Amino acid sequence: MGDPVPAIAEHEATGAVAETFDDIKATLGIPVVNLIWRHLATIDGGLDWAWGAAKPIYASGQAARSALALFDRLPVAMPEPLAPGALQAVGVTAEDLATIRAVAAGYNRGNGLNLLALGALVVPPAGPVPGGVGSAAEEASAPIPRVLSEGDVPPHVWELVLALNRFGSRPDEPILATMYRHLAYWPGLLALMHAGFAPLEADGRLRAATATTRSMAMAESARLAHLRAEAGPAPAEAVAAVEEFTRHVIARMVPICLAFSRWVG
Numbered sequence: 040m041g042d043p044v045p046a047i048a049e050h051e052a053t054g055a056v057a058e059t060f061d062d063i064k065a066t067l068g069i070p071v072v073n074l075i076w077r078h079l080a081t082i083d084g085g086l087d088w089a090w091g092a093a094k095p096i097y098a099s100g101q102a103a104r105s106a107l108a109l110f111d112r113l114p115v116a117m118p119e120p121l122a123p124g125a126l127q128a129v130g131v132t133a134e135d136l137a138t139i140r141a142v143a144a145g146y147n148r149g150n151g152l153n154l155l156a157l158g159a160l161v162v163p164p165a166g167p168v169p170g171g172v173g174s175a176a177e178e179a180s181a182p183i184p185r186v187l188s189e190g191d192v193p194p195h196v197w198e199l200v201l202a203l204n205r206f207g208s209r210p211d212e213p214i215l216a217t218m219y220r221h222l223a224y225w226p227g228l229l230a231l232m233h234a235g236f237a238p239l240e241a242d243g244r245l246r247a248a249t250a251t252t253r254s255m256a257m258a259e260s261a262r263l264a265h266l267r268a269e270a271g272p273a274p275a276e277a278v279a280a281v282e283e284f285t286r287h288v289i290a291r292m293v294p295i296c297l298a299f300s301r302w303v304g
Contacts, residue, residue, distance in 0.1 A: 043215045046077035050185060056080050059090055066097050069149045070141070070183050074217045075157065075284040085277030089160060091270030096156040096263050101169040105259045106151030113252060115298050116244035118235030126303070129227025136303065139225065142183050143300035146218045150293050154252075158260030158285040161278060165261035187223045199229040206236055207245035207291040214288045218296060235302065236295070248294035253286055256293075260285075 049072045052060050059080075060072045079085040096102050126136060189197045200219045205212070222229055239245050 043213055044074075044078050045081040046074055047080045048186070049077065052077075052080070056086065059086055062094075063090065066094060067149060067152050069152075070145045071149065071186075071217075071221075073146075073149045073153055074214070075153055075281070075289070078280055078284075079277055082274055082277045082280065084271075084274045085280065088270050088273050088277055089157065089281060092160050092267045092273075093156045095268045096159055096266045097152060099169075099266055101263060101266060102152045102156040105155050105169065105263060106148075109155070109252075109255060109259060109293075110147075110151060110297060112255065113294060113297065114248070115294050115301070116239045116248050117298050118239060118302055121231065121235070121302065125231060126228070129225070129231060131225055131228055135225060138183060139222065139228065139303055140300070142218065142221045143296060143303065145183060146221075146292070146296045147300055150289050150296055154256050154285055154289045154293055155260050155263055157281050157289075158256055159263040159267050160273075161282050161285070162257060162261045162264055164264040166258070167262060168265045169262050183221065184224060186217055186220045188220070192223050192226075196223055196226045196229065199223075199226065199233060203229060203233055203236070206240045207249050207295060209287065212287070214284070216288060216292050218292065218299075232299065232302075236298075245291070245295065249287075249291040252293050253290040256285070256290060 047056060049060060052072075060076065063072055063076055064070065076086065076090075079089050131139070192200075200223055201215070203219045204215050219229070222232070236245070
């Protein structure tokens with residue numbers, strides 16, 4: 040099992056899809072193509088429409104400015120600090136930790152940008168037009184390993200991936216957040232993460248963080264919608280996918296990724 044929703048793996052992309060994936064990474068300054076883009080590539084006309092309409096928002100630098108402002112304002116629910124030596128006790132080396140931090144940084148940047156810029160494709164323009172000088176793509180963070188699938192890890196590790204994915208999600212959530220699959224190289228880390236975030240799930244703080252993120256992001260996306268380009272007819276399936284990802288999946292992962300990156304420091 041790979042992605043629970045149809046998606047083109049980055050290493051399997053060819054032709055125009057591969058070129059668009061490379062353009063996305065270069066424009067966003069990220070080392071990985073997020074699942075939303077890989078899913079849109081399976082929808083007839085979906086990738087061309089979404090990237091054509093959203094690229095000016097990313098390239099202007101306004102999405103990055105808005106994402107940083109959103110991150111500064113978001114109330115992030117934090118797990119208890121890791122005990123001294125906890126990462127080493129589960130086999131995470133200093134080299135591993137550098138890679139783990141690169142994974143977190145890549146998803147923080149990609150999730151923040153995609154939440155706002157793709158959200159701008161499915162809300163009407165409202166509020167003041169974004170102004171000021173933006174900066175386009177930052178230099179991409181360090182390379183990170185490929186995404187793991189169910190067949191790449193023992194069953195108990197995949198169960199951890201699925202258990203983490205349930206945090207903050209709806210009971211019928213069909214989409215598996217890719218970050219957990221990237222972290223499956225370190226099962227001990229997944230176990231520590233589950234123990235740390237479980238209390239936040241149990242008392243509702245993760246779901247509350249999702250709702251807050253969604254509300255704040257939609258307001259900012261409406262401002263960015265002034266910058267979107269005309270990219271031809273929008274395929275209904277692609278519009279539905281963008282709405283599902285931005286309002287549910289990315290909105291729940293933004294506060295979790297932020298908390299995780301701060302947690303592993």
